Amino acid sequence: MIIAAAQFTARPCDIEANAARMAGFVTEAGERGAALVVFAELAATGYELDAIIGGGDRLVMEPGDPRLAPVRDACRTAGVAAVVNCAGRTAAGTTITSYVYGPDGALLTRYDKVHVTDTERAAGFVAGTGEGRFTLHGVRFAHVICYDAHFPECGSRAVADGCGVLLASSLYGQGGGAQERMEIFPALAKAGGLHVLLANHCGPSGPYDACGLSAVWAPDGSVLAEGSATEAELVPAVLTLG
Numbered sequence: 001m002i003i004a005a006a007q008f009t010a011r012p013c014d015i016e017a018n019a020a021r022m023a024g025f026v027t028e029a030g031e032r033g034a035a036l037v038v039f040a041e042l043a044a045t046g047y048e049l050d051a052i053i054g055g056g057d058r059l060v061m062e063p064g065d066p067r068l069a070p071v072r073d074a075c076r077t078a079g080v081a082a083v084v085n086c087a088g089r090t091a092a093g094t095t096i097t098s099y100v101y102g103p104d105g106a107l108l109t110r111y112d113k114v115h116v117t118d119t120e121r122a123a124g125f126v127a128g129t130g131e132g133r134f135t136l137h138g139v140r141f142a143h144v145i146c147y148d149a150h151f152p153e154c155g156s157r158a159v160a161d162g163c164g165v166l167l168a169s170s171l172y173g174q175g176g177g178a179q180e181r182m183e184i185f186p187a188l189a190k191a192g193g194l195h196v197l198l199a200n201h202c203g204p205s206g207p208y209d210a211c212g213l214s215a216v217w218a219p220d221g222s223v224l225a226e227g228s229a230t231e232a233e234l235v236p237a238v239l240t241l242g
Contacts, residue, residue: 005214009203010046030078044086047206076105186221
């Protein structure tokens with residue numbers, strides 16, 4: 001199976017423009033034989049926490065939001081699944097959410113970030129409670145969203161649930177963030193015997209200058225594929241799954 005991370009510089013709060021970029025990556029993923037493409041944390045809006053909360057419902061999306069139709073249509077045309085991260089909503093409040101669209105464009109599952117940061121909580125985001133597992137082509141997938149990956153039990157639960165791949169939609173900045181990703185994700189892969197994918201932003205997003213370097217790691221912690229530090233691109237990797 002081929003899976004891919006997609007990194008780009010999101011246009012702040014411009015869902016239509018960002019959805020068009022994501023749809024283009026889904027199409028490219030299909031052309032390159034990938035079954036799944038994963039986008040970074042809040043790729044639909046950029047990491048614009050105050051604007052999202054201050055905008056009421058304007059920047060919050062349900063799975064069927066018409067502004068995400070280009071992505072769903074691209075999934076259907078290319079036969080590719082996509083993990084799209086955006087601001088979502090639960091009864092408890094606004095969440096940082098991954099919607100997983102299948103190769104037919106239909107919603108497979110959603111995952112709401114469980115470990116929100118102090119900054120996200122202060123802005124008005126609430127924590128999720130579910131796991132959001134899904135199966136594609138016989139492979140079971142798990143999620144983390146950025147800070148979730150700093151909690152090893154997220155990987156342990158994925159292994160206990162029979163998952164073979166952990167997908168991370170994240171935002172890591174230049175400097176310390178780039179170092180963190182080099183420590184956290186290979187360790188998650190080795191600890192659980194998992195393939196791990198990181199989809200990161202590149203360039204500015206909210207208060208951060210993201211470090212790019214989206215990547216896929218093998219279960220032994222070795223790098224299967226790694227993206228540029230600065231360029232928008234698709235980063236595909238071939239997984240060897242038993």
